Amino acid sequence: MYAQMVKSTGEGVRSLDEMDPQERAFQERIDAGGKIEPKDWMPEGYRKNLIRQIGQHAHSEIVGQLPEGNWITRAPTLERKAILLAKVQDEAGHGLYLYCAAETLGITRDEMFEALHEGRMKYSSIFNYPTLTWADMGAVGWLVDGAAIMNQVPLQRTSYGPYARAMVRICKEESFHQRQGFDIMMKMCKGTDAQKKMAQDALNRFWYPSLMMFGPSDKDSVHSAQSMAWKIKMNTNDELRQKFVDQTVPQAEYLGLTIPDDTLAWNEEKGGYDFAEPDWNEFFEVLKGNGPCNHDRLNARKTAWEDNAWVRDGMLAHARKRRAAKVAAE
Numbered sequence: 072m073y074a075q076m077v078k079s080t081g082e083g084v085r086s087l088d089e090m091d092p093q094e095r096a097f098q099e100r101i102d103a104g105g106k107i108e109p110k111d112w113m114p115e116g117y118r119k120n121l122i123r124q125i126g127q128h129a130h131s132e133i134v135g136q137l138p139e140g141n142w143i144t145r146a147p148t149l150e151r152k153a154i155l156l157a158k159v160q161d162e163a164g165h166g167l168y169l170y171c172a173a174e175t176l177g178i179t180r181d182e183m184f185e186a187l188h189e190g191r192m193k194y195s196s197i198f199n200y201p202t203l204t205w206a207d208m209g210a211v212g213w214l215v216d217g218a219a220i221m222n223q224v225p226l227q228r229t230s231y232g233p234y235a236r237a238m239v240r241i242c243k244e245e246s247f248h249q250r251q252g253f254d255i256m257m258k259m260c261k262g263t264d265a266q267k268k269m270a271q272d273a274l275n276r277f278w279y280p281s282l283m284m285f286g287p288s289d290k291d292s293v294h295s296a297q298s299m300a301w302k303i304k305m306n307t308n309d310e311l312r313q314k315f316v317d318q319t320v321p322q323a324e325y326l327g328l329t330i331p332d333d334t335l336a337w338n339e340e341k342g343g344y345d346f347a348e349p350d351w352n353e354f355f356e357v358l359k360g361n362g363p364c365n366h367d368r369l370n371a372r373k374t375a376w377e378d379n380a381w382v383r384d385g386m387l388a389h390a391r392k393r394r395a396a397k398v399a400a401e
Contacts, residue, residue, distance in 0.1 A: 084300045101302050106232040109175035117301050121231055122176050123192070124303060126183045129169035130194040134368050136162050138202040139211060147205060154251055155208065161244045168241065172233040188373050196354060197280050199362030206259050206266075210273035212252015214281040214319065220245045221315045222285065225305035234303075253322065260326045267327070274323065275331045279349040285312040287351060317343045 087095050094114060100107070107113055136159050143159065146152040170180050186192040197215050202208065220242060227238045259270035286308040289295065298304035323330050334347045357365065 084296050098300070101230045105230075106235065107230050108232045116297070117303070118176050120298060120301065121234065121303055122173055122178050124298070125169050125173040125176075125234055126178070126186070126192050127194060129166045129173060129183070130187050130192060131198065132162050132166035132169060134194040134198050134372060135215075137368055137371055138198060138200075138364075139208065142202065142205065142208050145205070146208070151255075158212075158248050158251060161248065165241045165244070168237040169234075172231075172237045175233050184372075184376060188369070188376065190360065190369075193358065194368075195284060196357040196362065197277075197284050198368060199357050199364045200276070200280050201364055203276075204269050204273060206255070206269040206273035207277070209252050209255030209259060209270065210277040212248050212250075213256050213322070214252070214274075214277050215284070216245050216248040216252060217319060218281045218284040218315050220249055221311050221318075228302075228305060230302035256326055256328075260328065270326070271328050274328050278331050279353075282312055282315070282346075282349045283351075283354045283357075285309075285315070287354065288348065291351070313343050316346050320344055 087098060090098060093112060097107075097113065097117075107117075139155060139162075140159050143152055143155050146155050170183065173183060174180060183192065187194070197218075202211060223238055223242050223245060227235055227242060229235045229238070256270050256273075259266045289307045289309045295304060295307055299307070320330055320335065330346075332347045334345065336345050337343075338345045356362065360366075360369075
C-alpha cells in the first residue's frame with residue numbers, strides 16, 4: 072500500500088472540548104466505530120486527507136501493473152503467464168474500485184490523473200525499482216504484496232465506508248498475490264543453484280524497498296496522528312513494519328534464504344526481531360522522483376493516457392447520443 076507520506080491538515084489533533092458541536096459529533100461517531108458515508112457531513116481536512124490517501128493508493132495499484140506487465144510474455148510457462156496476467160488484471164480492478172471510492176468525495180478521475188501526471192499526487196516508492204529477473208516476480212508477490220496486505224487488512228475497519236468496503240475484496244485478492252509470489256520463490260529455491268542464487272538476489276534488492284513501503288519511522292512521521300484520530304489510518308508505520316519483519320523472516324528461513332541484514336536478531340524481551348532501518352535518504356530521493364524508474368513509470372502512464380484519448384472521446388460521444396435518444400423518446 073501503498074499510501075506513504077500522506078500529508079494531513081498540518082494541524083495538531085484537537086480534543087473534543089476544542090471542537091465545535093458539529094465536529095464533536097463527527098469525531099464521537101468515529102470513536103464509537105461508526106462509518107462515515109459520502110453524503111454525511113465531514114470536516115474539509117478529513118475529506119482532503121482521504122482523497123490524498125485513496126488517490127495515492129489507486130495510483131499505486133495502476134502504476135504497480137507496469138513492472139509485472141513487463142513479464143507476462145516472458146514468464147517461464149503458459150501457466151505462469153496466465154497467473155501473472157490474472158494478477159495484473161486484479162491490480163487494475165483494485166485501482167478502479169479505489170478511484171470510484173475517491174470520486175464519492177467530490178473529485179473526478181480526470182483530476183486525479185492530472186495530479187499524478189503533474190507530480191502533485193504520488194504512488195508507492197516500491198514501483199520505482201526495476202524487476203530484472205523472473206525471481207523478481209516472486210519477490211514482488213511475496214514481499215511487496217505481503218507488505219501491502221499488512222497495511223491494507225486494518226483498512227477494512229477504516230472510518231470511511233466506501234474505502235472500507237473496497238478493501239474487503241482487495242485484501243482477499245492480495246492474499247492470493249502474496250501466495251503466488253511465495254510459490255515462485257519456493258520453486259526457485261528448490262531448483263538449481265543458479266535459480267536459488269537468483270531468488271536470493273531478488274530478496275536482497277527488494278528487502279529494504281519493501282520496508283520503506285510502510286513510510287518513515289514514527290518519530291519522523293508528522294502526519295500520522297490526525298489520520299489515526301480520524302481512523303483513516305489504523306496502525307503506525309513502525310507497528311506495521313515490525314509485524315511485517317516478524318512474519319517474513321521465518322518465511323525466508325523456510326525458503327533457505329538469508330535476509331540481507333547483519334543486525335537481524337530475535338529480541339526475546341519485545342517478542343519480535345530487531346532489524347536495520349532502510350536508508351531513509353534513498354526513500355526521500357525516490358519520493359522526489361529520483362529513483363531508478365521514476366521517469367519511465369510516469370512517462371508510461373502519461374503515454375497511455377494520451378494515446379488512448381480517442382477511447383475516452385468515443386465513450387463520451389456514445390453517452391451523449393444515448394442521452395439525446397432518451398430525451399427524444401420522452
